[in-house]
Amino acid sequence: DVKVTQSSRYLVKRTGEKVFLECVQDMDHENMFWYRQDPGLGLRLIYFSYDVKMKEKGDIPEGYSVSREKKERFSLILESASTNQTSMYLCASSLSQPDTQYFGPGTRLTVL
Amino acid sequence: DAKTTQPNSMESNEEEPVHLPCNHSTISGTDYIHWYRQLPSQGPEYVIHGLTSNVNNRMASLAIAEDRKSSTLILHRATLRDAAVYYCILRAGGTSYGKLTFGQGTILTVHP
Numbered sequence: 560d561v562k563v564t565q566s567s568r569y570l571v572k573r574t575g576e577k578v579f580l581e582c583v584q585d586m587d588h589e590n591m592f593w594y595r596q597d598p599g600l601g602l603r604l605i606y607f608s609y610d611v612k613m614k615e616k617g618d619i620p621e622g623y624s625v626s627r628e629k630k631e632r633f634s635l636i637l638e639s640a641s642t643n644q645t646s647m648y649l650c651a652s653s654l655s656q657p658d659t660q661y662f663g664p665g666t667r668l669t670v671l
Numbered sequence: 672d673a674k675t676t677q678p679n680s681m682e683s684n685e686e687e688p689v690h691l692p693c694n695h696s697t698i699s700g701t702d703y704i705h706w707y708r709q710l711p712s713q714g715p716e717y718v719i720h721g722l723t724s725n726v727n728n729r730m731a732s733l734a735i736a737e738d739r740k741s742s743t744l745i746l747h748r749a750t751l752r753d754a755a756v757y758y759c760i761l762r763a764g765g766t767s768y769g770k771l772t773f774g775q776g777t778i779l780t781v782h783p
Contacts, residue, residue, distance in 0.1 A: 563714075594773075602715070602773035649714050659705075660771060662714030 562586070563663035565650050571669045578637040580666055582650030591633035592651040592660065593617075593625065602649065608633055640670045675759045680778040683749045691744040691777055693759030698739050703762040705771065706733065706744045708755040715758065715773070718744065754781045 566581035582591065592607040594617075604617030606625040614625050622644060626634045633652075637644055647667050651660040676694040683689040695704065705720040719726055719733045721742070726733040732745040746753055756776040 599775075601775055602771075604771075651714070659717040659720070660715075662716065665712075665714050 563650055563652055563661050565648075565663040565666050567666050568664060569667050569669075571671065572637075572640050573671050574641060576637075576640050576670075578640045578668065578670075580635040580637075580648055580650075580668070582633045582635070582652075582663055583631055584633075584652040584661070585631065586652070586654070586661075587630065588652035588654050588661075589630075590653045590655070590658075590660075591627065592653075593623075593633065593635045594649045594651065595619070596647040596649055596665070605635065640668075642670050644668065645670045675761060675774055677757070677759050677774065677777045679775065680780065682780045682782065683746075684782050685751060686748050689746040689749045689753070689779065689781075691746075691757050691759075691779065692741065693743070694741045695759070695761055696740045698761055699763075701763065704733065704735060704739075704742050705760045705762050706731070707758045707760065707771075707773075708753075709758070709776070710752075710755045718757070720762070749779075749781045751781050751783060754779055 563584045572578050590609050593605045594602045596602045603619050605623050606617050608614045608627040611630050624636045647665050649665045650663040653660045703720050703722050706718040707715040708718050709715045719728050719731050721733045721735055734743045756778050758773050758776040760771050
């Protein structure tokens with residue numbers, strides 16, 4: 560089975576802190592994705608990556624950056640966390656398009 | 672992106688079949704129809720997908736209308752573990768590195 564793991568299930572940070580969310584997949588998938596999920600807004604794509612060191616903006620990239628130095632790992636970075644970034648963050652990966660995306664369990668981030 | 676329309680909620684009794692409808696009247700010829708579900712406190716999980724023909728797998732069946740403007744996810748015998756939010760998503764074939772646009776989904780409640 561494909562496994563996508565995220566570094567934390569719950570995280571509490573303060574406004575202005577730099578936050579790193581880590582995602583690791585163990586199936587040699589090419590594509591990786593970061594989404595956020597908010598009540599009433601559904602899942603929204605923040606960034607995705609189709610190869611090592613490659614990245615593309617999703618629908619809501621503002622306030623976020625990403626890093627993909629190794630194929631199995633995709634990091635989401637909040638340079639200066641703000642309260643409106645309080646959300647559930649979901650990582651996903653897929654082998655190729657239009658392939659199935661496999662999701663991690665999510666990280667619930669609270670910014671105080 | 673072509674949009675989908677689903678009922679906000681549906682209810683079923685355990686061990687009865689469930690038919691979850693989805694309308695996608697603006698679907699294009701290359702759009703795949705994907706279904707995902709999200710159990711409480713978990714990331715979304717792939718259920719099934721199809722292009723033109725009906726599809727079956729161990730989890731569910733997907734019935735696609737001849738004009739492709741609607742589809743139905745069929746759970747043959749609902750269990751309590753099937754209680755989740757079900758998302759019907761159109762996925763552009765061969766483009767956008769697998770971007771998925773999630774709507775609000777249908778909340779399925781299964782009664783014992």
